[in-house]
Amino acid sequence: QIILPLNPTVCLLICSTHTHNLLLTYSCVSGVCRYALGMSSGQIPDEDISASSQWSESTAARYGRLDCEEGDGAWCHGEIMVEPDYLKEFLQIDLHSLHFITLVGTQGRHAGGIGNEFAQMYKIKYSRDGSRWISWRNGQGKQVIEGNRNTYDVALRDLQPPIIARLVRFMPVIDHSMNVCMRVELYGCEWLDGLVSYNAPIGQQMNLPAYPVYLNDSVYDGAIIHSMTEGLGQLTDGVCGEDDFTLSHVHNGWPGYDYVGWNNESFPRGFVEIMFEFDRTRNFTSMKVHCNNMYSQHVKVFRQVVCYFGSDSGWEDTPLSFSPVEDEKNPSARFVTVNLASHMASAIKCQFYFADAWMLFSEITFQSGTAMYNTTLVPPRTVVPANTDDPTLKVDDSNTRILIGCLVAIIFILVAIIVIILWRQVWQKMMEKASRRMLDDELTVSLSIQSDTLVYSHNRSGTTIEQESNAAYEHIFPLGPDYQEPSRLICKLPEFAQSLEEPTASKSNTTSGVQDGVPHYAEADIVNLQGVTGSNTYAIPAVTMDLLSGKDVAVEEFPRKLLIFKEKLGEGQFGEVHLCEAEGMQAFINEEYSFDVPEDQPVLVAVKMLRSDANKNARNDFLKEIKIMSRLKDPNIIRLLAVCIYSDPLCMITEYMENGDLNQFLSRHELEGQLALLSNAPTVSFSNLCYMATQIASGMKYLSSLKFVHRDLATRNCLVGKNYTIKIADFGMSRNLYSGDYYRIQGRAVLPIRWMSWESILLGKFTTASDVWAFSVTLWEVLNFCKEQPYSQLTDEQVIENTGEFFRDQKRQIYLPQPVLCPDSLYQIMLSCWRRNAKERPSFQEIHRALLDLQL
Structure with a gap:
């Protein structure tokens, strides 16, 4: 079955299109990708249809098929709803592979005339990986979809934008005055691109004399803070923009709606970088970019594109470069095809260079080898249009x-x-x-x-x-x-x-875990708290933990419904970390702590959430961590604000700073001076860099006074607030953005080896002294404005080999070089933090004092 609001000529053209060529249907002809995906026909098996609840066995999820009257005629939710618009119940469909879904259909429960239940409104949630769920919304931000008006008619609704998903949930917007039953169908085709997300700068506004043109990605389903990350949007919605970018294909779309565009004045390096991530390693043959070329408005096709290819082993050293022919005669928008030369990759990072003041894209697609398409060992479902005599559609x-x-x-x-x-x-x-x-x-x-x-x-x-x-x-x-x-x-x-x-130290010192002022926790009684992201958050001496956690939790229970999801920051074996907005948080915290946010405005927070299926040890560790975190009170340590522990999943809510992490903050800035003025980039002075480093040292001095070992100190784990305020976070940012900072030791651990001391890598020994080592690497990052990864000239294996040279101490070890901004006195402090003998490294108290003296 194909649903096509098109003329018969177009229908015949589509019906004769081979499945392999459906890549063309995403490229500006999303209207043709409208095959019924198998609810009505039974192509989707019962086991792939599930629901939150059901009235009875005869109204189970498997009966929620459009135009079918089996069982009692539909899926019906089983919970009794007492509030209107109560979004809890859902009917879920698993397609097992990514699909491009352009249309949905719904029915109520007719059951031969005895049924009288239907959904007047509903919402749709979808997921590409089964863990992150996204609420569908149209270009104007509306989420509610108009449903049925009776029990028997099929209500077909176009999804503008379409969704790319493996799992889809229909969530009826329930009025308590009536029960709800649903039958559904999905229409689309298999998503052969394999693209699961693209990360790009936020689109900008062009101010024409008559009116402004908004070139933002209004339907992007990832996180949008300083950039667009981990989502898909208008560049994959199957709609190509007009030759005149001020027009729009979409009803009620504003000028520029179909395009995402950027101005070269905002990009001092002369290019826009977009990273594409795919479902697996693929053999890429070409990339097609639909560009506007309205040169009369200073809009042109990109001058050059440089593409880097990445996989689990890292990024290839040699990029691919391509320059299209410049065209100042034809202002038509066009596809530019970039030959990717059969590169194998699971991620592609492309730098598009400006040819004029503006660069506008409306669609980007990828073509990869057919041998790479099947994501499982089971061939994908193929839906053949019914009721046609076209011989090209018959299967041999x-x-x-x-x-x-x-x-x-x-x-x-x-x-x-x-x-x-x-x-x-x-x-x-x-x-x-x-x-x-x-x-x-x-x-x-x-x-x-x-x-x-x-x-x-x-x-x-x-x-x-x-x-x-x-x-x-x-x-x-x-x-x-x-x-x-x-x-x-x-x-x-x-x-x-x-x-x-x-x-060795005296027995009394060894018992307390302190030797010459430096606690060596590999030789003390340790409690390792298992963080939700899968790594030990802190290593804490048991005596210290008993002192800290002996009191009641000093934080209040926070209502879950006041948390609004913004972005996933990290995830691991036992849980996830989310960036959220918390409404009314000011009323749930101690009087001694205050926000710079008005009481009627939501507060940005990080929510660490334990998975409901976590084992008992993980739950106990999580509750211990809440007790300990509630006692940490330092201006340079992230504070625990509230908890949600009365029901699953257990959550702890911590501060989050409005400027994000220090790594991303500094990478967007330049040193104050003449060069920065020429590039028009935001600036930071050297004194402000020292001020931020001093705050990191102060926070670590506080943690070391409690004999805490952080284990993952780096700029990615420091958050930036107003006036260059720095706070150290306790959760590792296990995002794709920082996956290159962690080295996976096969089958055993994931470690930030470029920040770790030699004894931590070789001996698994984490101490305050190893945190001092990591602090010096973090300081090196700060003084380089995070433009370069530590030991960027070395591979991960060479970094590990270099730790062996530190161990041998035969003067062949490689140190991080002195940054251009770094005075000799400060570099000597950094070198002292990298001494082979851990006892000879300075304490955080000494480092903090030295940095204060440097600022005077």
Whole structure:
């Protein structure tokens, strides 16, 4: 079934189009991508249709199929609604792969005349990955869709913009005066591009003499703060702009609606950078960019595009460059095809250079090899239009059987290969584990003899059990022959044994976990709190935690309904971190704390949310973390404001600063001076840089006084407020934006190795001294305006090899270079933080004092 409000000539053209060529339908002809996706026909199986609740088994989700009267005639929600517009119930469809959905249809429950239930209004939510759900809205921001007026007619509604999704939820807007039943259908086609998000600068406003032209992406479904991130919008809506960009295809669309545009004055480097992320690694053949070329208004096709190709192993060193022919004779909008030369990638980052004052795009599509299309081992559902005699639409059954047979054979071969590989890996791990256990037992005995100290942890019964002090070896094994077995490394390098024989502190100091003012938590009784993003938030001595968490939680319960989702900041094994707006937060916090936000305005907050299916240990750690975070009171540490713990999911609500994280803040700024004036970029003075660094040192001084170890100090984990106020955050930003800052050690851990001390990488030893090391790297970032990643000239493996040079201390280790802005006195402080011997590194109190002196 195809729903086409088009003339018969266009219909015949569409019906004869092969499925592979449906890429063309996204490119400015979204009206042709309107195939029924299988609710009515049964192509979508029952197990892929679910619901929040149901009246009875005869009104279950599987009966929510358009034009079907099975069961009691429809899906009907089972909860009793007591409030109007109560959005809780939903009917969900899983398409198993991304689809381009342009139209939806709904019916009520007719049931041969005995049914009288239908949805007068509804909303749609959709998801591309099953974790982040997006509310559909049209270009004017309206979310509610008009539904049915009776139980039997089909109400077809165009989705403008279309949605690209794998999962779709129909959510009836329920009036308590009537029950609601629904039957639904989705219309569209498979999304062969594989594009799941694009990140780009926010579109801008062009001021023409007669009226302004708004060139923003009004339907972007990701986060829009300083830029557009992790979403899709008008560049993928299947609608191409007119030759005259002030016109609009969409009813009630304003001038410039179909285009996203930028002015070159806002981009001192002369280009706009857009990053495209895909569902998997693909073999890309070309990219098509629909550009406006109305040169009379200083709008032209881009002068050049430079594309970088990325995958799990990083970005390719050599980019691809393409320059279209400049055209000042024909003002028509056109597609520019960029040959991508069969590059393999899962992400593409393109820099589009300006040819004139403005650059306007309305659509971008990608073509990749057909062999890469199937996302699962099961062939995608293909819907063939019914009731047609066109011979081009008939399926050759014999070819289909041969194809299925080949696929089944390939599946069996792949399964056999996977089983063999897994068996070999399991066997190898068993052998390595046995060998490692013997070696680590020897090392533990050696350490126990040298330090005359035993490490204990408390079990639930209150008794103590002996704990292996170097269990971190089982979690951190860097790649490379010298680093895969730390115990063997010790055998190879006798100087390590000498380092173990250094004089230890007195028993009283060792018991408290402090040696010469630097607590070494690998030799103390530690409580590691499991953060929701999957990494230990802080390492805290048990005695300190008992002192901090012995009181009641000093924060109030906050109503969940007053939290408005803005952006996902991070996620992990046990939960997620979201950026939200909180309405009325001012009434829920202590009087000693105040916001610079009027009481009637929402407050920007970060919400750490524990997944409802988290295990008991994760829940206990989460509640402990709430207790501890409620006691942290320092002007340079993010504060816990409120909690939601009376029901699942458990949430803690913390501050979030309006200028975002320090990394992104500084990367948008330049040093105050003549060059910055020429580039028209926002500026920061050197004294302000020092002021921000001093605040970071002050916050870390406070944490170290409580014997907290942060473990992930970096500019990405520092937030910026008004007047260059800095606050250290306790959650790692596990966003795609910072995925390159973390190194995945296969099957074991994800670590920010470019900020870590040598002993943290090689020995798994995290202390205040290792935080001092990370602070110096963070200071290096600040003085470079975060324009460069630490050790950018080294690969991840070379960074790990460099830590071995620090360990050997044969003067071959590579230090981060002195930034251009950095005076010699400040660089000497940085070098002291990178000393091999952790005891020789300065404390945060000393660093803070030195930075204060530098500002005088």
